[in-house]
Structures are given as structure tokens and as C-alpha cells.
Amino acid sequence: MAGTISHFHKPPERKQISVGEPRAVRWLLIAIALLFLGLVLVVPLVAVFTEALRKGWVAYGQALIEPDALSAIRLTLIAASIAVPLNLIFGLSASWAITKFQFRGKNLLLTLIDLPFAVSPVISGLIYVLMFGMQGWLGPWLQEHDIKIVFAVPGIVLATLFVTFPFVARELIPLMQAQGSDEEESAIVLGASGWQTFRKVTLPNIKWGLLYGIILCNARAMGEFGAVSVVSGHIRGLTNTMPLHVEILYNEYNFVAAFAVASLLALLALLTLVLKNIVEWQTNRNLHSEPLIEPPENRP
């Protein structure tokens, strides 16, 4: 459910509407909408940056190059760089199976892919504690072999993997469903192999949706808090990701540093939104580029 309701299908802007509300009602509604969005979304976003810069750029910079902050950034990048590619491969494979073939239990599979969205982040972390923790299924065995998963980097990677699991698949499935299989079938009939078809026909057609899925997946991977919090053990400089580092700094009343690290995450979020809009624009351009009038038939 989270973050995947993209609406690639925007009709062109409506022209003058003959039926409509009186001008005053219109502006009242716009004002209500803007006030609500302002209070709930915009003001807090702006606050992240002003709080981060409260003591100037020097303090801001120092908060970011401090060793613990750097190690948190490094761990966040590691977790994302493992989780995103794996879920990317899964997303491609799941959407290929689901959109190109008919089989029983497809709806069940779709629901199961959605499961991680329905699970509270806290529980997403808990399940790995139950599997790999000291009292978990594999706990004793892991301890015997001196392997640490929970309260260590592997646990963080696993939790990230879980919470970002559906993103790419959920982005690709509707897109590939809308595109159908005609182009792939033509490629096969023209003699292309399965791999050639995928690489030369499918991939170019889904590249923008794929990119958007990766962006969303990455944003969530870098920003996940609840699940990672449960499995991390909060060891400074070792098992802290950026969001966890923000929490520690905040709880130590080191607000400037907390918001400085938070501002990086906020920038990532803004970048995500910008990319999302570029992707949407590209997709719409591809979808709605049918010429309305027949181009001239005669040669130039």
C-alpha cells in the first residue's frame, strides 16, 4: 500500500468548465487545501532545514562530518545498495511472471507481495529478532558458529529488504499490464530469443516505471526507521543508520546535529519527488503521444 499509488494516467488539463462553483467558494476551498497542506506538510519540511542551520553552516557541516555521522551514512548506503538491487531483481521477475502469463493463484500472489506494506515496521523488525535473536529459531546455532545477525549489519539489511520488498514489483505490474504482451510477441515471431526480447523490447518500454520503482525503493531503504530500530541494537558508529543516528542525537538534545542529518534525508525525499515528477512526465509523454490528426500522406 505504501507509496505506490502513482497515477501515470493524467488527462490533459481541463479547459474552461461551464458548470462549477462560484468564485468565492472556489477560492475558499483552495485556501482550505493550502492551509491544511501548509500546516501538515510544508511547515515541518521547512523547519527541518531552518533547525539544521540554526547555528550556521559551520555547525551544520561539523554535524555531518563527525565520525559517527559518517559511519551512519556509510551503513545506510550499504543497506540500500544491497536491498535495492535484490528487490529490483525480484520486482522484474515477479512482474514478468504475473503480467505475461496466466496461472492459478495469481491474486493470492499479488496480495502476498503487498504483505510487507500492511505490516507495522516494528513487526517487520521483530520477525528477524524471532528468527535470528538469542531466543529465536536459529539463535543458538548462530551463536555456536559466532555469526551475528540481529543487532548487527546483516539484521539491518534484512529488515530493509523486508520493508522495501514490494516497491519495484508494485510499480512495474500495473505498467506492464497496461502495455500488454503484443510487442514481446512480435519480437518472438520476428525471431528474437527470450533474452533479446526482454532486453530490447520489454526493458526499454518499462525503463521509466522501473526507475521510479527504484527511486521509491531507495528512498524507503534509506529512510526506514521502525524496523531497523528493532534489529539494530543502536551501537553508535557500528549499527546506526542515518534515521537511527537522528534519533540518538535528538534524544541527546543535540538538535542542530539531529536536524543536520535529517536535512540530508529530507533532501533525498525532495530529490525523490522531483525524479518522480520527471518520470511521470516522461511516461505520460510516451502514453499520450498519439497524433490527433493524420499527418500528410504525400511526400515532402
Place this chain on the structure above:
Amino acid sequence: MSIEAKNISKTFGSFTALNDVSIQFPSGKLVALLGPSGSGKTTLLRIIAGLEVADKGSVYFEGEHATERSAKDRRVGFVFQHYALFRHMSVFENVAFGLNVKPRETRPSKEEIHERVMKLLKLVQLDWLADRRPSQLSGGQRQRVALARALAVEPKVLLLDEPFGALDAKVRKELRRWLRRLHDEIHVTSIFVTHDVDEALEVADEIVVMNAGRIEQIGTPDRVYEHPANSFVYHFLGNVNLFHTRIHDGQAHFANQTFDVQADSGAALVHARPHDIELSREETGGGWMRACIRYVHAIGPLVRIELIQADNQQIIEAELSRERYAEQRFATGEMVSVRPRQVKVFPAGPAAGDYSI
């Protein structure tokens, strides 16, 4: 290349798309698969192409068993109803695709590919659009690119799924004549699916009429039109007036004539085309029926007259040429005599005469 399909059956869930269909397509002909939607014609085409696997039955290419051959290896050219052009490639790249994906050993050189693609684009009169994207072309142009792309791999068979279905009426007419001329030039065995009777009658060498997963009739356009095998084919090919009669000892009597019918007894339906209905002020008896003119529609080359039969209130539709109408000047409300010039009589099956198309 000749194609044969033997005892093909295919179901989708509870829907039977093809029910034990057997058919032979002779080499070098342009054949139309004609039928209403859901008659199984597209499914048959896709099974021949290897895009669909039949539940039962086999496909032979040139007498060789090809059922197990994959779509990739069948060397068929397939033109999709909605073209299925690769939207991220230029027109040139689309046509070149089939050549570019060949294994290195058999792939022509770059220059050869260029030459062949441009030759094909000239053939479909689109060489001046080689660098455009499919989205920048009109529907008719896209269809021609799709055709050039299918021809690029030098297929032994060309299969076209509703090739003109998505085009508007005018472009459609132009393009189907163009397809006919193209076929006369290249002589590749071609099968196209259509639900448009005029299209099939005008373009095809041979027509296969399908209905509800079965083949109803196979024959030249002339044969199919003049001698429909059954009530369905008669209905599908044009407007129909129906008259009821009964069969006795394999014969039905209607309008002072006797017809042989493929049944011993029971009800029979007499079919007559509106343009075969004769109208007269003078004649009576001898196979003429009395009817009242209810409506005269005199626009266009044909004049349509709607009548009500005096004895049983059935509606009869007649079509007259303008000249004929000008001589007679039939008026609404007038009582006239009516007689079908030419009829076909079929036994009234459970659903005969009830084809909604």
C-alpha cells in the same frame, strides 16, 4: 507455403474458442478468416503463428509437422491488430529488428540490413519516414510499418490479425486495396482475420467463414456469396428477408417453386436478399404476395422500401435501383405485389434465422 490445421480445439476456461477445426490453406493465396467476434478466427490465426498452443490437434507447414515448433522458428510474419510496433524504436529500427536479432552467423551485414529495410520501406511507401517514431505516424502508416517489419524476415506465411480494424473507414478502404496489390506483387501465402464482409469479399482469393469455433463454409468470395452453405453464412454476408414454409419428403414449396432441402420434414426458412425482391402494381397470384408499403427511403444509389405482408403482418425489405424506382414511383401506404426473384431455402434449425451479428 501451404498450411494445414488438423482437428484443432482450444478452450479458454469454459469458453470454447475452437471446436475440432480442420482446414487447408493453399500456397500463395490470400485467405480471409471471416466471422463475428468470438468465432475463434483470431485464435486459429494465433495457433498457426505459434502464439497460442492448441489443446488438441496439429499444424502442418508444407506437409511438415510444426505443432511443436516455437513461434520463433516458424518463420511466419505476424501483423497485430494494434500494430505492436516497438514504441521506443524508429521506423527503421522496427523493420530492422527481425534481422538484427538473428544469430551472428546468419545475420546480414549492416549494409545489407540497411539496404533491405529501405527496400521494404519503399515497398510500403514509407521510406521518407524511416527516422520517425511510431507515435509520430498515422494509423495507416503504422499498419504499413508493421507489415514491412513482418516481411523483413522473409516469412513463408504472412498472418494478419484484423489488419484494418483500428483504422477509419476511408483509410481502411485504401489500405485493403493496397494489400491486395502488394499480395499480387509478393505472392506470400497470407491469411487475414476480419469481421468486415466487404473487406473479405473485396480482398481475399478465398474466404473461410467461421462461427462459434467452427468453420461454416470455405470458398471463393463469389461462391460464398452466391451459394451460402447455410443460414448463418447467408445472414452474415448481408441483409435477409425470411419466409416460413414446411418441408415434405425433402422438398419445400414456396412461391410456386419447389426446392430440395437437406431434411425430410419440418419447418424451412426461405432466405431472400432485399435487392432480389421484386415489386409490382399489376401482377397477382402465381407466387406473388400482397404487401403494403410502409416506408420509402430514397437517399443514395439504392432506394430502400419497407413493406408489411398483408396476410401475416411480416416485414419485408426491398432494395430498388434509382432508375427502377423512378419508373414506378411507389408511395407510402400503397398495396403492391411482391415476389422474391432468387431465394435459398434451409431447414429451420434450432437457431436458424436467429443470428444476431
Place this chain on the structure above:
Amino acid sequence: MSSSQKSNVLPGFGLSLGFTIFYLSLVVLIPLSAVFIKTATLSWAEFWETVTTPRVIQSYKLSFGASALSALINGLFGFIVSWVLVRYRFPGKKIIDAIVDLPFALPTAVAGIALTAVYSKNGWIGSLIEPLGIKVAFTRLGVLLALTFIGLPFVVRTIQPVLEDLEIEFEEAAASLGASRWQTIRKIIFPAVFPALLTGVAMSFARALGEYGSVVFISGNMPMKTEITPLLIITKLEQYDTAGATAIAVVMLVSSFSLLLLINLLQAWRARR
């Protein structure tokens, strides 16, 4: 048969479906089943006692109550926002449209500290409304605010496409038949949008129910007062009460899965209409 009929000529079915199911089982299904298997080590009586202590009950009340309320608030304002975005033109509309997705993209911890900073006693908005007697940060109102933040895009992004696809002709027809604007909205537009609205509200509720990151900072986490259920799970875990944490997690999971089912049913219903 139309071209929508899926074919079996494309390769890779076994491989892609096989990998999909393997990966799904490994990453999602097996770990999730751990919760239910772990709970099975508790007797029914123990389980029931764990999930019904007063502190836990209080947390349910807050979690479910605040989530439901936030979903309703989002239903109302989300409708207005999408209406304004679809129907009116005003400067900055594109940016406003983009910013609606912010809660999807912004890490919850960042949202949490930002909301706290703005709505606490010294914050920009907190300092304005606290003299009026309205306390947001470290109260239940704060929980509600955080959950509203989290759930907003679900409602807007579900309604917006439906509003966009709504043919203006229906409204023009209604107007030409003599309906007032308010009647048109009530009898034509609202019924068309309602299923989407319901779906959006349910999604927003489901998301709020499990939310943790944005809430922990603004709620103050006082037991019996501002403690949400996910936080209670973490508290139990930190006290090494894994069984207790798991028992509560089961209650949450069952609620979430029921909601997921409900949302799927709602969407199936929408698709049929």
C-alpha cells in the same frame, strides 16, 4: 479473441515464477510465520492475559482511535485537496501536487522530529496555539497530527485519478436537468468518488495503525496516555519479553491483515462498478 488473451509463447515462466515464490518465501513468508509460531509457545490464557492488560488496552484505544480519526480527517481534507488539484487552476499548483507525496518520501523519523519542533511549546506553530490552551506536542493531539501526516497521500492519490476520469458531461447533464450545484455534487460526483474515498481512508487507517517513527518523537510516550501499540512492542522487546512482544504483534498483524483483505475487497468492488 482479442490480443489481451495472454499467450504462452513468451519464455521464462518457470524461472520467473519460481524465483518470485522462492524470494517471497525467504524474505516475507517464513519470517512472518515466525510471529505466529512463537506465539504458539504461549498458552491461550497467557496470550489473552498479555494482550489484555490495562496498559495494552489503553494503547489499542489510542492506536485504533487516533488512526481512525486521522483517516477521517484525511478523508475530508484529502477530498478537498484532490478536488482543488483536479478542478481549479491556481499559481503553484504543480508544486502543491508534487508535495502531497512528501509523506511517502520523507523518512518517518525526520517527519517526527520536524513535527515535534514545529508544534512544541517553542515551535513556530506551537508558540502560537499554546497560549490558546491547545497543546499538540507530547499529547494525543500530537499522535493524531503525526498519523494525519503519514496517511494524507493515500487518500489524495486514490481519489485524484477518479476525479480526473469523471466526465464533465455528467455534471453538465445534471445542470441542464435543473440540478443545483450542491445537488450535483451530492448526487453525481460524491457517489462516483465514494468507493475510492473509502479505499483511500482504509489505506490511510491501515498505514496509521502500524506507524511508529513519526509518532514516537511527538507523543512523549507516556504509558496509559500517549503510548501507541507498536511502541509497546518495542518496550516489551527491550525488557527481553519476546513472547509478550510477539503476542501483541499477533493482535496487530491480524488487524492489519483484516484491513488488507478489506481494502482488496473494496478495490474489487470498485473494479466491478
